[in-house]
Amino acid sequence: MQKLTVKTSRPYDVYIGRGTIKFLEDYLEEQGFCGKILVVTDQTIFDLHFDALKRYLPVENVTVKIVPQSEAAKTFDNYLAVLQTLSDNNFTRGDVVLAFGGGAIGDLAAFAAATYLRGIRFFYVPTTLLSMCDASVGGKCGIDFLGKNDVGTFYQPEIVISDVSLLDTLPEIQFKSGMAEILKCAIISPIDFSLFDDEKKNVEELIFAALSFKAKIVQADEFDNAARHALNFGHTLGHAIEQASSFKILHGQAVAAGMSMITAMAAQNGLVHKDMPDIVDGLIEKIGLNPTSPYDFSELKKFVTKDKKNSGGVLKIVLAPRPHELMIVPVSLDSFLGGGKWATI
Ligand SMILES: NC(=O)c1ccc[n+]([C@@H]2O[C@H](COP(=O)([O-])OP(=O)(O)OC[C@H]3O[C@@H](n4cnc5c(N)ncnc54)[C@H](O)[C@@H]3O)[C@@H](O)[C@H]2O)c1
Ligand SMILES: [Zn+2]
Known part of the structure; x- marks a missing residue:
């Protein structure tokens, strides 16, 4: 316990x-x-x-x-x-x-x-x-x-x-969806990836680790003014994927694909280590989920524009530059939606 x-x-x-x-x-x-x-x-x-x-x-x-x-x-x-x-x-x-x-x-x-x-x-x-x-x-x-x-x-x-x-x-898919949220925490915090080798056996430890990470952030920003934004790794595109599917894709499944897509885009922009897309995708596959979004970026754009976390034309993109590292990059919404080089602010 x-x-x-x-x-x-x-x-x-x-x-x-x-x-x-x-x-x-x-x-x-x-x-x-x-x-x-x-x-x-x-x-x-x-x-x-x-x-x-x-x-x-x-x-x-x-x-x-x-x-x-x-x-x-x-x-x-x-x-x-x-x-x-x-x-x-x-x-x-x-x-x-x-x-x-x-x-x-x-x-x-x-x-x-x-x-x-x-x-x-x-x-x-x-x-x-x-x-x-x-x-x-x-x-x-x-x-x-x-x-x-x-x-x-x-x-x-x-x-x-x-x-x-x-x-x-x-149901198994609900379990995997929850595991994606724990994996999100592990990628941006010091949670040991080897716990995912047997995630059923280690579930108690994994929940404790994810909650400990979340609790620290919530304690620093109980009313979601700044630090809690870190918990949105994978969520900018994850929310868009959920909406594009009319919520048929579960939240965690969408977040997993969202983490994969944003990491690939960030790698193209030279903002994360070049190995990160493979590392993130490998971890998503390890928990039994598909890292590939069923929707192209072009199909997701309209949902990103509506996302409440984008304010004043700036998106705060949460990234893991390397495993267990966290970085928040403000990017102009227009350049993000353009799909090419991000204009960081
Ligand atoms: N408040 C927050 O901080 C926060 C964070 C994340 C998500 N959410 C919200 O949580 C909701 C999603 O929650 P969820 O993924 O936990 O699922 P859920 O509450 O939507 O439940 C999913 C299904 O699982 C079934 N179920 C629940 N426990 C079960 C069990 N032990 N055995 C068999 N079936 C079981 C339920 O009957 C339901 O059909 C969303 O509305 C989301 O907005 C809130
Ligand atoms: Zn979430």
Whole structure:
């Protein structure tokens, strides 16, 4: 078992390992908790894992709210439905919203917890690799309004319990997609690449390493004004690939291809070591994903223009000049979209 303390304005602990779900009971007992708990989850997770969770909760005080799966959870209707459930059951600020699911459930439940009564207690038990290694830490939450994640706030959880045994039922492609986000961290930080030789066996260590890296950055920039941008390696083109596929390509798959494409472009511009494209592609293949984007750069351009991270005609491109090194290069948007030589600013 690994424990990580995230030292944000309101610090919290993350427990990672097999069987850590039982710490929920210890935590509630330590606190002499006798309030109510609303578990927000979806039908798949409820059917597969609610029995395991239930054993460690005071069931007489638990209400369950089932919402649609994946991105379909992150709507105003579902947000209002969660608020309605909290209100119908007379939840007060000392009561708890517990997200039991992947990043989509976490984003919705945390946003409801953050805004109901100006903030009630929020626990997160992530069930996907992506939510264990990324979404459960950092406090970003919200729903989709006119675009993805365009209504939301920052709300750190009080405790995160990542029980990796929940991953046993996760579809393989979801696992690989989560692994891409860990690989992203490894390429730009000192995480040992040999851990990917057997990523299933090393999953606990890999989650811990990725979260430790993310936590450091979040601690330095909790509200995403500067340093958190580093976490966007592969995301400028990754977001474009996701959008071009109408979100049929999973986030991690898109980020993997985005890391490959941006590294190849940066190598042509002499900004990264000439071996980096092969190194990045080799690592992506090692985790079982395809580094090649199904879309050409010309098909992705229109989505880059819309990306919220491009401001004032300048794109801040995150690169790894060599393995485990991080560099952020401001590039003029026009020169980037031109596909030729980048004008760095
Ligand atoms: N807040 C953040 O910092 C942050 C970071 C990254 C991503 N996100 C958000 O996370 C979402 C993506 O999250 P995700 O990739 O975790 O997936 P998800 O929440 O979309 O869930 C994917 C699917 O996996 C199923 N599932 C979940 N756990 C399972 C398990 N243990 N066994 C079997 N099936 C399981 C779910 O029912 C769902 O159908 C996006 O909405 C993205 O915007 C948020
Ligand atoms: Zn991501």
